Amino acid sequence: MTRLSNAFSKPHPALVCFITAGDGDTSANLDALVEGGADVIELGMPFTDPMADGPAIQNANLRSLGAGTTTADVLRIATEFRQRHPNVPLVLMGYANPMIRRGPEWFASAAKDAGVDGVICVDIPPEEDDALGPDLRAAGIAPIRLATPTTDARRLPQVLEGSDGFLYYVSVAGITGKQQAAQTSIEEAVARLKAATDLPIAVGFGVRTPEQAGAIAQVADGVVVGSALVELVGEHGTDAPAKLREYTAGLAGAVHAARN
């Protein structure tokens, strides 16, 4: 069992929490997410051009880069997280260019050394898997793919091929942190995906409140929350850990109890 498969084998759905590395005191913020009940951590790698993200995560990227965050800093944050939390799965999420700048083999090996379990790269679709996927697999890191409302039945097998860890269902055609998908469309999509794969399905984009998260967790294996947490980091600075812990506990309560 890997850390990721463990997280999705618990008796309850998994809460997946995203924050951007280097935005605020990231180590303290990550600890707060775990204490609040996060089952999987997504650590965002900051990028100058986050074209799939809405204003909340765009601003987090700018704050992080403005503070001078480097790739080495992101890897150090991951390494220290792994030392403090040996069993909590950690996924790096970001864009292709910072990941492949020094070569995909370098990145895969550095991520492996940092204790990273999976990588979500927004702008490497299955068609360009060669750019990073083979090196991640060779290093034992799960390439986590995204499926979206535009991923039709003809295309889905290609998305699933070579996908590992979990499948991230982007519930709206749009950018992060904006509108929320209708519950019925999420239910239909998750059913369709589950019929096609044994991978756990985590649903994200536009999920902000415990109520939304709880409703999604009734059908999905995991729920991803990002922008709402990143906004707390932006608003509260050094006081963010307490706020994050409280907010995450609310989300975790709803997600973990969704099928009781």
Added chain:
Amino acid sequence: MASHPNTYKNQPDERGHFGDYGGRYVAETLMPLVLDLEREYRAAQADPAFQAQFDDLLEHYVGRPSPLYFAERLTEALGGAQVWFKRDELNHTGAHKINNCIGQILLAIRMGKTRIIAETGAGQHGVATATVCARFGLPCVIYMGAEDVRRQSPNVFRMKLLGAEVVPVTSGRGTLKDAMNEGLRDWVANVHDTFYIIGTAAGPHPYPELVRDFQSVIGKEARAQMQDRIGRLPDLLVAAIGGGSNALGLFHPFLDDPDVKMLGVEAAGHGLDGDEHAASLLGGFPGVLHGNKTYLLQDEDGQITEGHSISAGLDYPGIGPEHAWLKDTGRVEYTAITDEEALEAFQLLCRTEGIIPALEPSHAIAAVAKRAKDMPKESVILANLCGRGDKDIFTVAERLGVEM
């Protein structure tokens, strides 16, 4: 990694790769859309009616073919090779951008799309897009960096007159690349009805290929016109490069003519030795941005850095992927021209030929001036005069210290 293929015209491959470059590095939401676009483009290529409509609009709406002009006084002033210009600045809307916009709006209509979006830097592509949208009655949203909106107010007003909505982009640093990010964000949220008219030969496949193909009318005409006027092909082609669509449009039909040399001219801004330039090929490294792999201005961590050029049309931190491949194969030579050199060339053309060029082709003219001197008088240089300079007179006046 110089290689010598039998033809330079068989790129990209079926995955949209030009050697190691190009590709489709987009979010999954957009992937089905770019696959649709590719299918529709293949169908359009095979459809004589599509080509006929494209040709008809280029002739009667854009004003093609553009003239091929021998610049006699400039040639005399330089004292070397004969200098000829392809006069794409005489097109409707004043630049080569309209060639591509005509092609893409016909594709959009073919695909049943009812809303057009585009990004623009200086506003030339925005004006060309707004123009074709007015011509075909489609609503149009143009994303433009907030700083560019302020600096290029005449073009903003033109777009509004043409019925476009101009959205100032304040995200990121409010530049052309941020406008392109915002265009991609719009597209991903409006996948069912929206067509994104990309302004240069970059972005996810098939954009680099189809923009090149639509712009290749420049080189096809020039090839026939040269044969007609002097009975042979030119010795050297020269064109300015931002994203690279006017250069590819001129170069591509000549790529398999081994005696025709080619020179692409990037913007050296304040000089290649500092950070204030926009020379992605000469001063950047391969990476992935805006849907394609290509040379990018970036730091050691892969963060994209801002380009600088006196020409707003050249200060994009990337370049079309076919240029990246042409550089690596050695088929095209690339050089860079500073702001100062471009300004001098701008004034030189005004005075010798009575043509006010845009600052983009002023970079090409400066490179021509450097090369022509050392070439024999019987040799022939053909440069693409890809835009007229009306839009740039305020910038030039400011740089020359003239109050307007």
